[in-house]
Amino acid sequence: xxxxxxxxxxxxxxxxxxxxxxxxxxxxxxxxxxxxxxxxxxxxxxxxxxxxxxxxxxxxxxxxxxxxxxxxxxxxxxxxxxxxxxxxxxxxxxxxxxxxxxxxxxxxxxxxxxxxxxxxxxxxxxxxxxxxxxxxxxxxxxxxxxxxxxxxxxxxxxxxxxxxxxxxxxxxxxxxxxxxxxxxxxxxxxxxxxxxxxxxxxxxxxxxxxxxxxxxxxxxxxxxxxxxxxxxxxxxxxxxxxxxxxxxxxxxxxxxxxxxxxxxxxxxxxxxxxxxxxxxxxxxxxxxxxxxxxxxxxxxxxxxxxxxxxxxxxxxxxxxxxxxxxxxxxxxxxxxxxxxxxxxxxxxxxxxxxxxxxxxxxxxxxxxxxxxxxxxxxxxx
Amino acid sequence: xxxxxxxxxxxxxxxxxxxxxxxxxxxxxxxxxxxxxxxxxxxxxxxxxxxxxxxxxxxxxxxxxxxxxxxxxxxxxxxxxxxxxxxxxxxxxxxxxxxxxxxxxxxxxxxxxxxxxxxxxxxxxxxxxxxxxxxxxxxxxxxxxxxxxxxxxxxxxxxxxxxxxxxxxxxxxxxxxxxxxxxxxxxxxxxxxxxxxxxxxxxxxxxxxxxxxxxxxxxxxxxxxxxxxxxxxxxxxxxxxxxxxxxxxxxxxxxxxxxxxxxxxxxxxxxxxxxxxxxxxxxxxxxxxxxxxxxxxxxxxxxxxxxxxxxxxxxxxxxxxxxxxxxxxxxxxxxxxxxxxxxxxxxxxxxxxxxxxxxxxxxxxxxxxxxxxxxxxxxxxxxxxxxxxxxxxxxxxxxxxxxxxxxxxxxxxxxxxxxxxxxxxxxxxxxxxxxxxxxxxxxxxxxxxxxxxxxxxxxxxxxxxxxxxxxxxxxxx
Numbered sequence: 079x080x081x082x083x084x085x086x087x088x089x090x091x092x093x094x095x096x097x098x099x100x101x102x103x104x105x106x107x108x109x110x111x112x113x114x115x116x117x118x119x120x121x122x123x124x125x126x127x128x129x130x131x132x133x134x135x136x137x138x139x140x141x142x143x144x145x146x147x148x149x150x151x152x153x154x155x156x157x158x159x160x161x162x163x164x165x166x167x168x169x170x171x172x173x174x175x176x177x178x179x180x181x182x183x184x185x186x187x188x189x190x191x192x193x194x195x196x197x198x199x200x201x202x203x204x205x206x207x208x209x210x211x212x213x214x215x216x217x218x219x220x221x222x223x224x225x226x227x228x229x230x231x232x233x234x235x236x237x238x239x240x241x242x243x244x245x246x247x248x249x250x251x252x253x254x255x256x257x258x259x260x261x262x263x264x265x266x267x268x269x270x271x272x273x274x275x276x277x278x279x280x281x282x283x284x285x286x287x288x289x290x291x292x293x294x295x296x297x298x299x300x301x302x303x304x305x306x307x308x309x310x311x312x313x314x315x316x317x318x319x320x321x322x323x324x325x326x327x328x329x330x331x332x333x334x335x336x337x338x339x340x341x342x343x344x345x346x347x348x349x350x351x352x353x354x355x356x357x358x359x360x361x362x363x364x365x366x367x368x369x370x371x372x373x374x375x376x377x378x379x380x381x382x383x384x385x386x387x388x389x390x391x392x393x394x395x396x397x398x399x400x401x402x403x404x405x406x407x408x409x410x411x412x413x414x415x416x417x418x419x420x421x422x423x424x425x426x427x428x429x430x431x432x433x434x435x436x437x438x439x440x441x442x443x444x445x446x447x448x449x450x451x452x453x454x455x456x457x458x459x
Numbered sequence: 460x461x462x463x464x465x466x467x468x469x470x471x472x473x474x475x476x477x478x479x480x481x482x483x484x485x486x487x488x489x490x491x492x493x494x495x496x497x498x499x500x501x502x503x504x505x506x507x508x509x510x511x512x513x514x515x516x517x518x519x520x521x522x523x524x525x526x527x528x529x530x531x532x533x534x535x536x537x538x539x540x541x542x543x544x545x546x547x548x549x550x551x552x553x554x555x556x557x558x559x560x561x562x563x564x565x566x567x568x569x570x571x572x573x574x575x576x577x578x579x580x581x582x583x584x585x586x587x588x589x590x591x592x593x594x595x596x597x598x599x600x601x602x603x604x605x606x607x608x609x610x611x612x613x614x615x616x617x618x619x620x621x622x623x624x625x626x627x628x629x630x631x632x633x634x635x636x637x638x639x640x641x642x643x644x645x646x647x648x649x650x651x652x653x654x655x656x657x658x659x660x661x662x663x664x665x666x667x668x669x670x671x672x673x674x675x676x677x678x679x680x681x682x683x684x685x686x687x688x689x690x691x692x693x694x695x696x697x698x699x700x701x702x703x704x705x706x707x708x709x710x711x712x713x714x715x716x717x718x719x720x721x722x723x724x725x726x727x728x729x730x731x732x733x734x735x736x737x738x739x740x741x742x743x744x745x746x747x748x749x750x751x752x753x754x755x756x757x758x759x760x761x762x763x764x765x766x767x768x769x770x771x772x773x774x775x776x777x778x779x780x781x782x783x784x785x786x787x788x789x790x791x792x793x794x795x796x797x798x799x800x801x802x803x804x805x806x807x808x809x810x811x812x813x814x815x816x817x818x819x820x821x822x823x824x825x826x827x828x829x830x831x832x833x834x835x836x837x838x839x840x841x842x843x844x845x846x847x848x849x850x851x852x853x854x855x856x857x858x859x860x861x862x863x864x865x866x867x868x869x870x871x872x873x874x875x876x877x878x879x880x881x882x883x884x885x886x887x888x889x890x891x892x893x894x895x896x897x898x899x900x901x902x903x904x905x906x907x908x909x910x911x912x913x914x915x916x917x918x919x920x921x922x923x924x925x926x927x928x929x930x931x932x933x934x935x936x
Contacts, residue, residue, distance in 0.1 A: 129814055131710055154711075154713055189655075190654075196660055213902050216877065218844075218877070218879055220620055220882035222882065223880045224894065224924060225667070229664055229666075230661075230909075233659070233660055250713035304755075307754065307758060308758065359654055424657070430646075431658060437912035438908075440912075441909075442908065
């Protein structure tokens with residue numbers, strides 16, 4: 079089913095007699111597969127409003143992400159939260175949609191400085207499991223009118239309602255980008271270096287460490303964006319701040335710096351390789367120790383260490399139980415992004431939090447028809 | 460403003476309630492003396508007052524949990540209170556409620572500069588959070604103008620903003636985790652020192668929920684390294700339209716100032732008389748501040764100047780020193796005081812799309828003539844958050860009501876042009892009855908569904924946010 083209007087979508091949901099599997103472009107097949115009837119938002123497309131001078135864009139949920147990015151680019155703007163493209167990692171095809179990005183709260187390397195998708199989401203319209211058409215938030219940057227269901231919808235994977243329209247804050251594209259690179263640091267050294275630069279006043283917008291970089295060697299990368307002189311100045315300041323670690327090189331060729339960060343954003347080192355892929359959010363200074371406890375797995379650290387992408391090959395001995403225990407001991411959470419679907423995907427929740435989540439689900443989708451398998455407690459056993 | 464009738468059954472069990480609260484709280488943490496509870500009868504929206512049944516001042520999460528469990532069991536409403544600086548009546552008691560003040564929860568629990576966060580108890584004031592980390596060169600970004608007094612608990616409840624949120628965001632963008640107590644006494648942790656909590660974004664949901672979903676006792680807040688420096692430029696224009704167009708052009712040019720403040724002629728005149736900051740005599744004035752090293756500031760300010768010159772400014776004054784910066788900010792910072800020296804005033808807080816600025820200012824001018832009340836505009840132009848100040852005379856019968864009516868018209872106008880009723884102050888009781896202008900019944904029902912889940916008996920912060928007729932059936936259930 080591919081409704082063309084919000085009203086049509088509401089009719090479909092109201093009249094549904096069984097579970098529905100909600101899909102945007104179908105590129106982010108995360109979580110346990112649901113077996114309901116496919117309901118696609120790809121018929122709800124179009125940019126409704128774009129005001130570059132107000133940094134706001136409103137689009138229907140099924141609008142291709144590429145269309146939005148091209149429209150912004152033409153005005154020298156962008157989605158600052160840098161949503162990753164999951165296709166390479168998950169081996170999926172199709173066209174990512176803005177609704178899918180929001181439903182999964184997809185954010186990239188710049189999340190560490192600019193914020194997550196949910197931080198740029200100004201308003202939503204959605205149809206909930208009762209068939210109610212609901213709007214929340216709006217198209218302005220500051221809005222505390224009533225409860226913030228906008229945040230609730232971001233990252234709820236279509237389990238509370240099907241998004242029909244999203245309003246986003248956008249930001250100017252910087253005039254230039256510089257990437258500092260250094261090969262050869264170990265994990266702990268790299269994270270110490272990254273913590274130091276993120277705690278500096280130099281507005282670092284990317285801070286990553288790859289155990290296996292494009293040249294096979296471990297590489298630490300730091301991104302600066304802004305006016306050309308300012309990037310050069312801050313790169314020099316960071317270099318002296320990091321003198322003890324070695325001599326970083328500075329890359330400012332836009333094609334190369336873009337390629338570098340797409341490589342990190344899309345977790346390119348793990349593309350086409352066998353094994354489970356985990357996405358782990360922790361306190362940055364805990365990251366190296368957690369990874370060390372999971373010998374046999376390979377890591378890519380983003381967000382200064384706060385985000386660990388982990389590849390656990392078959393036979394590496396890194397089980398879901400062991401991994402979750404290692405993360406729980408330090409505080410944080412882990413989600414299985416790619417792997418054997420019979421296993422838990424979303425992180426388990428503490429009992430009182432799970433009870434609230436279940437209560438919200440009962441309210442918004444009392445018949446339990448929206449993506450019933452996803453984010454459910456059964457899945458987190 | 461209509462408030463629900465106090466429940467006589469609750470008033471009748473005051474003695475039993477107080478006795479049970481005294482079992483779980485120290486003696487001086489339960490206040491029932493009528494003279495003392497009067498200090499809690501209102502917040503910064505002083506037009507509305509009502510002494511509570513009792514006031515409790517717990518000093519730990521456990522005490523909060525114990526006290527809430529008792530109130531829950533006895534069916535007694537609870538009004539959480541930070542420092543009582545709400546301009547929307549967010550902490551206004553009802554006669555049958557207990558005020559839960561967080562003032563004794565003021566400790567710093569942990570600071571972590573490597574991971575860039577601070578964990579505090581929520582009775583701590585906003586400014587003292589920055590105070591706890593500035594020695595190390597860090598700061599907490601949200602800076603509401605009441606930051607000297609306002610508590611983090613209130614900031615979270617109202618999702619407070621400030622002058623610098625164009626660059627740094629508001630409270631919800633800087634809140635990483637909380638310890639929260641539900642009305643039934645359940646204690647839970649949401650988020651923490653890591654980013655993006657698991658499951659639904661309950662942290663985002665409770666931030667800005669006006670203390671109606673839970674009482675937040677501890678918070679993990681993102682801290683940032685202070686910029687090397689900051690300097691403003693002051694630009695005067697001979698019309699609001701031109702100033703509005705300049706704001707839009709600055710944003711489009713790719714500079715991201717940390718603040719863009721706007722003042723209109725009535726506001727400029729009043730602050731000039733009051734603070735003598737040396738502002739130009741013009742229709743509209745912008746203060747644009749940028750951050751960075753000296754060279755970075757120069758580069759950004761030059762670009763802003765270049766853009767401003769295309770709009771024929773009547774005055775353009777770039778700060779070259781800390782003294783000059785202070786002078787530029789002096790008038791803006793004393794705007795509210797200046798208004799207070801003229802008359803009583805009501806401060807509004809709607810947000811509009813920036814592109815609608817000239818139209819909205821023109822309409823406000825027309826409404827001002829129609830109502831016969833003066834209004835001055837001062838606001839955060841970069842994000843469209845307006846603060847029209849309506850002047851009235853509290854001693855003149857009917858003037859307050861007239862002012863409220865005028866204010867409601869302005870807020871409806873904000874909604875009409877695609878904006879919202881409140882950008883950073885919250886709904887409270889002040890804008891409660893206007894909610895239906897922004898939200899359709901199903902929109903409000905979806906929000907009230909959330910309230911049903913967190914607080915099924917509707918005991919936390921009663922009679923706020925939702926129009927009473929829309930919430931009646933749920934409160935009675």
